[in-house]
Amino acid sequence: MLLVMLGMAVGTGNIWRFPRIAATNGGGTFLIPWAIFLLAWSVPLLLVEFAMGKASRRGPVGAFATLIGGSWAWMGAWIALCATFIMFYYSVVTGWCLRYLAATVTGEIPGSEPGALWESYAGSGWAVLTMAVSLGLGVWVVAGGIRGIERAARVMMPTLLVLVVILAIRAVTLPGAERGLAFLFTPDFSALGNSRVWLEALTQNAWDTGAGWGLALTYATYMRAREDTTVNAFVLGFGNNSISLLAGIMVLCTVFSIRPDAAGEIVGAGNTGLTFIWVPQLFAAMPAGRIFMALFFLALLFAALTSLISMIELATRVLVDRGVARGKAIAWVAVAGFAMGVPSALSMPFFENQDNVWGVGLLLSGLFFALAVLRFGVDRFRQRFINSAGSDVVIGRWWNAAIWLVTIEAVVLLAWWFSQTLSEQGLAASLDPFASWSLGTILLQFAIALGLCLAFNRRLGRLAGGPEPGSGERR
Amino acid sequence: MSAAAWITMALVCGYIWGGLLLLVSIAMRKERFKDASPAQPWEP
Numbered sequence: 053m054l055l056v057m058l059g060m061a062v063g064t065g066n067i068w069r070f071p072r073i074a075a076t077n078g079g080g081t082f083l084i085p086w087a088i089f090l091l092a093w094s095v096p097l098l099l100v101e102f103a104m105g106k107a108s109r110r111g112p113v114g115a116f117a118t119l120i121g122g123s124w125a126w127m128g129a130w131i132a133l134c135a136t137f138i139m140f141y142y143s144v145v146t147g148w149c150l151r152y153l154a155a156t157v158t159g160e161i162p163g164s165e166p167g168a169l170w171e172s173y174a175g176s177g178w179a180v181l182t183m184a185v186s187l188g189l190g191v192w193v194v195a196g197g198i199r200g201i202e203r204a205a206r207v208m209m210p211t212l213l214v215l216v217v218i219l220a221i222r223a224v225t226l227p228g229a230e231r232g233l234a235f236l237f238t239p240d241f242s243a244l245g246n247s248r249v250w251l252e253a254l255t256q257n258a259w260d261t262g263a264g265w266g267l268a269l270t271y272a273t274y275m276r277a278r279e280d281t282t283v284n285a286f287v288l289g290f291g292n293n294s295i296s297l298l299a300g301i302m303v304l305c306t307v308f309s310i311r312p313d314a315a316g317e318i319v320g321a322g323n324t325g326l327t328f329i330w331v332p333q334l335f336a337a338m339p340a341g342r343i344f345m346a347l348f349f350l351a352l353l354f355a356a357l358t359s360l361i362s363m364i365e366l367a368t369r370v371l372v373d374r375g376v377a378r379g380k381a382i383a384w385v386a387v388a389g390f391a392m393g394v395p396s397a398l399s400m401p402f403f404e405n406q407d408n409v410w411g412v413g414l415l416l417s418g419l420f421f422a423l424a425v426l427r428f429g430v431d432r433f434r435q436r437f438i439n440s441a442g443s444d445v446v447i448g449r450w451w452n453a454a455i456w457l458v459t460i461e462a463v464v465l466l467a468w469w470f471s472q473t474l475s476e477q478g479l480a481a482s483l484d485p486f487a488s489w490s491l492g493t494i495l496l497q498f499a500i501a502l503g504l505c506l507a508f509n510r511r512l513g514r515l516a517g518g519p520e521p522g523s524g525e526r527r
Numbered sequence: 528m529s530a531a532a533w534i535t536m537a538l539v540c541g542y543i544w545g546g547l548l549l550l551v552s553i554a555m556r557k558e559r560f561k562d563a564s565p566a567q568p569w570e571p
Binding site for chain 1: 528532557
């Protein structure tokens with residue numbers, strides 16, 4: 053189960069997002085809030101998710117309704133909606149990884165023109181096709197049930213770990229790699245006063261670990277009664293961030309070793325620019341580069357696919373909890389996933405907009421988990437669901453404080469970021485609802501999603517039936 | 528690399544990777560203990 057959980061948590065965010073976000077937010081300075089938020093955000097929320105899933109044996113909507121009452125089902129619905137909207141464009145990302153792995157094998161990349169393949173592929177019908185294939189692969193694994201997901205994770209996760217370690221060792225042994233290490237680890241303390249650095253560190257932690265997505269909750273519904281939650285939650289958080297750190301070292305050492313002259317341009321080229329335009333050029337300049345490039349895209353594909361599987365399972369689980377037969381639920385998720393993924397496959401501005409909006413949405417998801425615990429009673433929750441039978445380590449009162457801290461962090465960071473965006477961009481620009489990254493587009497889409505959740509709250513609150521929380525039912 | 532970069536690297540890597548090693552060792556020790564122990568009463 054831990055491998056399945058790690059598969060959920062380790063995604064493309066670790067390999068392509070972390071190095072870029074760390075590099076563009078002060079390197080060593082960014083690592084300070086990133087390390088703090090692991091214990092001040094990710095691990096406390098993972099503990100909540102593990103405990104809620106194991107106790108309620110339901111997906112996010114059912115778990116919230118069971119724990120704090122049917123009138124609060126809208127909070128679980130928001131969490132499910134946020135993760136599902138991420139799934140819609142995440143299948144596009146998985147498709148890109150698949151296409152680039154194929155292009156490496158066939159020798160299409162690296163071409164003579166940097167980015168030529170990306171220019172002709174991104175936003176084309178081929179991107180829709182690879183998205184459909186990736187979604188089909190994910191749906192096929194989920195159709196095999198939790199056993200199928202476990203089998204896939206048992207193959208993909210150890211392979212991914214070995215590939216990342218091989219690539220990191222290769223990167224740090226390249227001549228001039230220490231420039232990459234210096235770039236990643238040199239702190240710039242003046243950047244700590246910027247709200248964007250803290251927001252990015254928190255959203256990166258949320259992205260990295262999957263804390264607050266509802267994915268860990270969904271998988272925890274399948275945990276055995278004797279299976280530990282506490283140590284697993286800690287291992288998941290630290291294991292996931294360990295891979296991020298390795299990926300950061302791997303990417304930045306490679307960039308600064310091969311192209312120190314263009315390092316600033318490369319790390320500033322965005323997720324897709326860095327991975328799909330520059331990475332092929334970097335590996336091409338390395339001895340046996342094609343082999344390492346194939347290993348890189350294979351690792352990226354496995355990371356993306358294991359995370360996509362967890363998102364498909366979450367959406368399926370929500371429907372199953374509503375009484376829909378599992379086969380039919382998977383079919384609905386597949387059809388919706390394809391229909392809603394097409395716009396992101398065909399339009400990069402739309403893709404970037406969705407990435408930004410639902411990335412910030414995870415902050416609200418985390419807040420809702422913390423609010424649910426506060427409503428239930430923090431101490432009662434800890435004693436009844438976290439320090440339950442089967443728990444290897446007893447969690448003390450520090451966790452009560454951590455849940456209050458998560459609530460304060462989410463509110464303060466959102467308010468700080470809102471005010472800084474307004475003062476930097478001005479009212480008109482920051483409220484533009486059609487920009488890929490603006491307050492306006494985020495608020496508009498959040499309002500629609502929250503409105504839908506509240507409108508269907510009464511219907512969502514009616515449960516499909518099941519055990520009482522904490523009954524320790526086995527799968 | 529500057530001294531500040533070395534110190535940051537040691538602290539961050541020690542915290543993340545050291546923490547992981549410690550947790551994995553705890554998890555493995557607890558699992559071994561569990562295997563040797565009699566089944567818990569609430570287990571079917």
